[in-house]
Amino acid sequence: MPSWTILPALILPSGPQASCLFIFQIYSVSNDDVSASCLEILVPHVLADGVVNNKRETYRFRFQQTFTQDAKQEEIFDRIAKPVADSVLSGYNATVFAYGQTGSGKTYTITGGAERYCDRGIIPRTLSYIFEQFQEDSSKVYTIHISYLELYNECGYDLLDPRHEASKLEDLPKVTIMEDPDQNIHLKNLSLQQANNTEEALNWLFLGDTNRMIAETPMNQASTRSHCIFTIHISRKEPGSATVRRSKLHLVDLAGSERVAKSGVGGQLLTEAKYINLSLHYLEQVIIALAEKNRSHIPYRNSMITSVLRDSLGGNCMTTMIATLSLDKRNIDESISTCRFAQRVALIKNEAILNEDIDPQLVITGLRKEIQALKDELSLITGEQRTEDLTPAETGALEDKVNVFVEDRNPESSLDVGADMRKIHFCFALLKVTLPLVSLIEARTGDIIKHEEQTALPAG
Ligand SMILES: Nc1ncnc2c1ncn2[C@@H]1O[C@H](COP(=O)(O)OP(=O)(O)OP(=O)(O)O)[C@@H](O)[C@H]1O
Secondary structure: OOOEEOOOOOOOOOHHHHHHHHHOOOOEEEEOOOOEEEEEOOOOOOHHHHOOOOOOOOEEEEEEEEEEEOOOOOHHHHHHHHHHHHHHHHEEEEEEEEEEEEOOOOHHHHHHOOOOOEEEEEHHHHHHHHHHHHHHHOOEEEEEEEEEEEEEEOOEEOOOOOOOOOOOHHOOOOOEEEOOOOOOOOOOOOOOOOOHHHHHHHHHHHHHHHHHHHOOOOOOOOOOOOOEEEEEEEEEEEEOEEEEEEEEEEEEEOOOEEEHHHHHHOOOHHHHHHHHHHHHHHHHHHHHHHHHHOOOOOOOOHHHHEEEEEEEOOOOOEEEEEEEOOOOOOHHHHHHHHHHHHHHHOOEEEOOOOEEOHHHHHHHHHHHHHHHHHHHHHHHHHOOOOOOOOOOOHHHHHHHHHHHHHHHOOOOOOOOOOOOOOHHHHHHHHHHHHHHHHHHHHHHHHHHHHHHHHHOOOOO
């Protein structure tokens, strides 16, 4: 049964920062265990702290997989996203989310780099993979819809509305959350766009990313301050079957996780940072609550990101977290806090369940077919072709039969219309109207006779 996995990817920006890393020997990775790998972060000794000090120098974390900066996008896809895509194709909900500080490679991992084709990230590779799988499996009918949501300062925006030419985020349609009595979340104004092949799906991704870039606020040059959720909705059914399996895959690029105190910002940036910190804090709270056994209340409602991911963080899904680290000396505190968060996520065990439901339209089609088959069978037995309604000639004949039956004073008389439910129903309906009329006439006739008898009696 699929369960939570935690797959921190160490993706480090190339250039001076990376070389810096090796000079200070900040981390080491050991992959001795087949099912897990160990990341050790070494805190460099700072002379200003004195030659002798009690500061901790090593931090060890165990993860399912660890990737260093040499890892290729293809490898990340094969080892992280492909198993998740397979489970979504089987009918389970799933989420892959990238968490880490600004500039650590979340967008690069989830969407990819724009420069080379081989730099494409998890979203485009997953789309291509899913459509390839559809082509290989001609026994089922698959339908794909795509949505792309940006959450900025606790407000949702639809990145896929083709009618809008956004020049700022507020130009995009605002998405709001609605909850039904069964506590299911519905996103009002979030468009679901159908894609029939990889090219169409990639075009939607392109439109969303373009809107995401154009709609950046002047203060928000690199989309670092919003969460983006790209969702692939899949429905599949076997031809002729009324059972539909629906599943969705959320690919989430979270906002940078750095702490407000460290970022040293003010004004609008501070407001954004507070929102980001708060929403990531609530995400963490939900994750901690999910990890606790016997916990009845999970605080999903505290923020928009946890509300949106509600059905994909809880019991009914397979979730993979990618923790991205930028292991520069200056970022050690952030890296350690990212690893701690990732370990908490790893504590959660989920039992994923299949999302199957019955399509009412298909049920109706099936029932219509069954009715037709039964009608054909009946006409074979009776030798007469039945229309849905009785013909005027048939209703006329039935009216005559009912009249004869009602007027017949013989208690043994019967009304025989044959084994035809249409005729039986028609006669009952007719009797319902005729019988009270007959009783009324009889009662009146009785009154008249009585009256005549009384008037005929000799006076006195
Ligand atoms: N593994 C990698 N190989 C090459 N370049 C990378 C890698 N990871 C990240 N980069 C580059 O580093 C820069 C920052 O990466 P990216 O934008 O993905 O970070 P981020 O974590 O999404 O940041 P933010 O929180 O600001 O959105 C980008 O120019 C990206 O192309």
